[in-house]
Amino acid sequence: MKHVNSEIIPSLSLDLGKEETSEATAQHWLIKLGYALKEACKGMYFNGHDQDDVVKYCAKFLTSFLGYERLYYTYSDMELxxxxxxxxxxEKLHVPIFHDESIFHSNDLQ
Incomplete structure (x- = not known):
């Protein structure tokens, strides 16, 4: 709430005098503005991979990526x-490098 009262309200050229915005008021307005209250578990990262702009970008990227398919080694289906x-x-040889974005550490589940 300190950030709302000391940064956001003054940046909007609003003067509340000595009054401060309460947490309940801030939550009320966030809901009216379309935000949803969610509880995120500690250590979880949400990247919004299912949002429309991300889905469109992924489709564009995959189309571009598949255009380079003829420039890297492939394997036969049966004999590999x-x-x-x-x-x-x-032209140059392309070597695709893939990775998994999941990160795990030892003793995570303790």
Whole structure:
């Protein structure tokens, strides 16, 4: 609440005098503005991967990424034999590097 009263209210050129905004008032206005009260567990990270703008960006990225597919090694379906790419002059071999965004530490569940 200190941030609301010392930063946000003055930045909006509002003068409340000696009055301060209570936590209940701030929560009420946040709900009216479309925010939802959620309880986040300690250590959890929510990245909004299902939001419309993120979904659109992922689709655009995947389309772009698949355009480079012919520039990296692939494997045959059954024998898993390495299939080298056909690289034309001026092109470079692409090596996709994948990672999992999950992070775990030892003793997390204690």
């Amino acid at each position: 034999e390495l299939i080298p790419p056909v690289i034309w002059p001026g």
